[in-house]
Amino acid sequence: MLLAGIPIAALTVAVPLVNRIEPRLFGVPFLLCWIMGWIVVTPAFLWTIGRLERRW
């Protein structure tokens, strides 16, 4: 459950902290990179949760 909270927190309450243009990756502003990055890794989080749940 804690693990599931991480992507949600990163995409909501952490956003005011990363609300900036620089540094840009491949020209894309940092805020947009941050959001995209977390969306791409969310499946990895859910997969890990699934593995952990099965072990318990």
Next chain:
Amino acid sequence: MIAPPTTALAIVVIVVFGTIAFALLATRRIKMDPQQYIVGGRSFGTIFLWVLLAGEIYTTFTFLGIAGLSYSQGAPAFYILAYGGCAYVIGYFFAPAAWRVGKERGLLTGADFYETCYNSRALGVAVAVLHFVMVVPYVALQLSGLQILLRIAGYGAYNATAAVSIAFIILALFVFSAGLRGTAWASVVKDVFVLGAVVFAGIAIPLRFFGSPAAMFDRIVQAHPHMLTLPLGGAFHGTAWYVSTVLLSAIGFYMGPHTWNATYAARSDGTLRRNAMLLPLYQVFMIFMIFAGFAAALIQPGLKGTAVDQSFLRVVAQYYPSWILGLIAGAGALAALVPASALLLAAAGVITKNVAGDLFGIATSDASRTLLTRVLVLIVALLALGLWLAAQRTVVELLLLYYNGITQFAPGAFAAFLWRRVTALAVAAGIAAGLVVAIPLAAANVNPWGINPGFLALLANVAVLTIVTLKGAALRTAP
């Protein structure tokens, strides 16, 4: 030489009819009972369900709206990317649990879930009626999107209202015959077209006008740096708005009556889990619409009001050949019609099952229930069309009712798994409190402290639900 409007519109027509024909062919051998018609026989695998859910979620207003919001305001549009990620994390836990209840008790609609979990027919009927009331304007909204697309594809030369009415009646007939499985097959085709259109818009347009997407962002950093970050704190569409809107949309995500149908349509709980894991990847494509919106802001600045939703289509219409416009408008038309068909089915389903069947005892046999659902699909379609023709301007305000309203069903749905003492009365009181707070604020378009009013309503909802539950428990234990 054929005139450009004819070419573009002809392509739209071919795309739409081709999709419908394909879906009808794919479903022609299937015998319809209510389980099959409304929840696809509970047999959809991971990928098929992925396509259906994605098909229901990415509507014409995602298609036009993301670009429009990026065009007019910039960074606030990023919320559309973010809430999907959060929603699927919630769905990963919620959807499989809801599916198990649905499977055990043979549930067909979202309203059934409340009725079963809280053992209250009154609550089930109330939820059914509210679902219905919220879906009709949402369908009508898809028609507004369709009208924008057809008007631009026709270069203003044809009567778009008549075209929308015809397209929609054909759609209703399609749902009448094909049910949820047909909608899912139509989603498959729709996704191919929409992805093509979206990648074109996000990559080809920046390449042609700026050399690369990175160069496009360089231009925006110079010209409009404020568009790339959120305004601070409680400002209009500021960070407070962003955080509350992402949470609200994520919580409400699985609450739509059509999303309930899709959840029940899964083959197993594991299917839904894998599905929630894969759905965030679909969000990635939405970034291209943000690129398209930014590109349009540089190429064709100065659009105001509702015209911003047309920004990137106008760029396509002005600078590209008509067949490209036709393909993109065709993709957009599918993005309007496929979700509309899922919504029609959901609205007809709740009325047949929860109001006609459970409350009045009409149409309880399988055959008559399928028939009634089919007839209601047509009636709901006509109602939505009527509402749209009568009140085209206010439909956008009704969308606020849908988004803010549908989330108010979430506390009751989650509490069914988290807190056993919650009663039907508490859930109903919570929903009522949420709606009482949300509707006036949304109608007046007020964001107190920059926070989305639906989110405040949700807090009121949870507070009332908690108080009524605790009070009720205290009354029962008192001598």
